[in-house]
Amino acid sequence: MTKKAVYRRALLKLSGEALEGRRSFGIDFDVVGEIAREIRTVVELGVQLGVVIGGGNIWRGGEAAKRGMERSAADYTGMLATLINCLAMQHALEHLGVATRLQSALEVREIAEPYIHRRAIRHLEKGRVVIFAGGTGNPFFTTDTAAALRAVEIRAEVIMKATKVDGVYDRDPVGDPEAVFYDSISYNDVLAKNLKVMDATAISLCRENGLPIIVFNLKKKGNIAAVICGRKLGTLVEG
Numbered sequence: 001m002t003k004k005a006v007y008r009r010a011l012l013k014l015s016g017e018a019l020e021g022r023r024s025f026g027i028d029f030d031v032v033g034e035i036a037r038e039i040r041t042v043v044e045l046g047v048q049l050g051v052v053i054g055g056g057n058i059w060r061g062g063e064a065a066k067r068g069m070e071r072s073a074a075d076y077t078g079m080l081a082t083l084i085n086c087l088a089m090q091h092a093l094e095h096l097g098v099a100t101r102l103q104s105a106l107e108v109r110e111i112a113e114p115y116i117h118r119r120a121i122r123h124l125e126k127g128r129v130v131i132f133a134g135g136t137g138n139p140f141f142t143t144d145t146a147a148a149l150r151a152v153e154i155r156a157e158v159i160m161k162a163t164k165v166d167g168v169y170d171r172d173p174v175g176d177p178e179a180v181f182y183d184s185i186s187y188n189d190v191l192a193k194n195l196k197v198m199d200a201t202a203i204s205l206c207r208e209n210g211l212p213i214i215v216f217n218l219k220k221k222g223n224i225a226a227v228i229c230g231r232k233l234g235t236l237v238e239g
Helices: 029-044 061-066 071-095 117-125 143-153 187-192 200-208 223-228
Strands: 009-014 048-053 100-104 129-133 159-163 213-217 235-237
Touching (some): 009 029, 009 143, 029 048, 029 223, 048 071, 048 117, 048 143, 071 100, 100 117, 117 143, 129 143, 143 159, 143 200, 187 200
Parallel strands (some): 009 048, 009 159, 048 129, 100 129, 159 213
Antiparallel strands (some): 213 235
């Protein structure tokens, strides 16, 4: 059966840790290549795709701040870490023949375009994957919030939040085999139960704009395309 996308435009949120693979730090280029191949499959379905990647495999601003580093400086360092990850993903995609554009909320003209809303839309319309680096460009905001913000700005139909588990649980399923899985849940319940889906600012932004979030397991091959094609997997956050 031929796969058919049910979403025309989407935003994929990847954590920095997703690029680590079996490493404890940095980038596993085999993993980056695998993700890039899955993204290529999505693009071949005619989907316009934006990508936001965290920087936690390289730098954690919250931990640095706890050790005494000024929070704004710690967060800006994290934004630079996202640029490293985004450059790695751009290279992997272009190696596969996928046209990409890297846009950054921080000005780094030698390696990325500045984030310009209309230009991002135009790239998407031309079939290019747009990778958004640098978070929101402001400290005190996570890359989850950046993903929600960019998704709303580009008028994405869904945020695909890639994780290490099958979706949203009432508690960490890695440490608790009795954790309860939600196949769907409302924005309000995510906030009320303090579930670690995305941070509260990101969830609130999605709620205000009626933007659904699908939380799914990145480790299972083919899941990115499966979500795009409407296969029921992971957890749907909406309503």
